Amino acid sequence: MGDSRMDRMKAWRLSRRPKVAPTAEDADVTEDEPPLDVDPVVPPEERGRTLRLAGWLAAVTLAGVVAAWTIWATGSPTEADLREEARLVGKQELLIGVKDDSPGVALLDPKTGRYEGFDIEIAYMVAAELGFSPRQVRFLAIETEDRGRMQAMDRDGRFATVDLVVATFSVTAERTAQIYMSEPYLETEQTVVTRRDHEDVSSLGDLAGEKACTLATSTSEGKLREARATPVSKNRISECVAGLRAGKYDAVTTDAAILAGFVAKYANELRAHDIGLTTPERWGIATGRNRALRTLVNLALYRSYANPQDRRWEKAFDTYLAPLQQANGRQQVAMAEQPLIDEPDVRRWPWERDVP
Incomplete structure (x- = not known):
């Protein structure tokens, strides 16, 4: 029993001594070798959460790709x-x-x-x-x-x-x-063109009782009837202008952009009247x-x-x-x-x- 006590006392004294770093001779490796990396131990529940997060992200990405492709494939035509x-x-x-x-x-x-x-x-x-x-x-x-x-x-x-x-x-x-x-x-807008000796025309109503030429099936034909003018329909606007110049008609009415070239070409014979229509053509x-x-x-x-x-x-x-x-x-x-x-x-x- 005494020996056992003495042994424990020696062990206690040895444990109280300061620890000394091992020398190269004491170690199995050299000083040039790097220390080994040791992966931390990940608890199973943490590892499960990581895997579930990665799977969720992959699913969301795939769904986005599928949705984008579906929209592209079924959307407006290219x-x-x-x-x-x-x-x-x-x-x-x-x-x-x-x-x-x-x-x-x-x-x-x-x-x-x-x-x-x-x-x-x-x-x-x-x-x-x-x-x-x-x-x-x-x-x-x-x-x-x-x-x-x-x-x-x-x-x-x-x-x-x-x-x-x-x-x-x-x-x-x-x-x-x-x-x-x-x-x-x-x-553009609708206008009226007459010979230069015609009175001023400020509205289609000023053509009431007069013979006015316009294009067949055009938007002007109905407006002339509403104004109580006598419409004459032609398929070619040049025929209307020729008849106006020859005195067959009192006026020609259609879009200003259509008649403007004729007014410029026959400036000494014809003139355009602004009839103040607010509805554009x-x-x-x-x-x-x-x-x-x-x-x-x-x-x-x-x-x-x-x-x-x-x-x-x-x-x-x-x-x-x-x-x-x-x-x-x-x-x-x-x-x-x-x-x-x-x-x-x-x-x-x-x-x-x-x-x-």
Whole structure:
């Protein structure tokens, strides 16, 4: 028992001695070896929570990807989708119905066979956005009553169905109920043109009892009847103007932008009267029963409107309509700004959002 006590006393004294760091000889490793990393022991419940969090994040990410793809796949059509639906893919020629007798708007030069005017430039602009070069555009003369039927006459005297009608076609509820029409590309108003010796005309009512010529199926025809004038309808505005100059009619009435070129051409014979109508005439582009093509036309007009670097509309106006204003006096030919148009619902990639 004494030995046991002495042994415990020695052990206690040894435990009270200061500890000395082991030398290199005492260790199995050298001083240059780094200490071993020991992973902390993670409790099972903590490890379970980590795994559940990782799984939840993966599920949320996958759901987001699936949702984004679903929206992309089932959302609005892309421009490529619309081109295919509009039957433009592989098409080599675009047929456009236009007027051929309206100076400043759309006039066919019989010597050269070339069309020129504001409507012609707008038609070229839209065609370019649809992917057609000027050489791939063929203009066909179209009369007023045939615009809604999309029927124009070729040079052989045969009728053909056109893809677009860009022919001073005012957008109305009645017309849009029958065919697809684009958003407006020009805003003008109705006017009256008489010979210079005619009394001032301040309203359509001043034409009561007089013979006034206008375009058949136009918005002006009904207004003349309401004013108790005697309307005479023609399919070509040039026929109305020729009859006015010859004394067959007392007046001609239709959109100011249509008549402005004639007033400028025959400035010594004709004059325009501002009749103060507040309802504007807004010209649109007809696409018949082709809804996808209507959307593409609206996209072309939107790009022209939204892109400040695109000056094609302004150039067309300054070249063909602005020079007519002086001869038309107080009657404004047309608004000198392209009408506001909202962006069509066409699907685009995020990086395309800032591109008109």
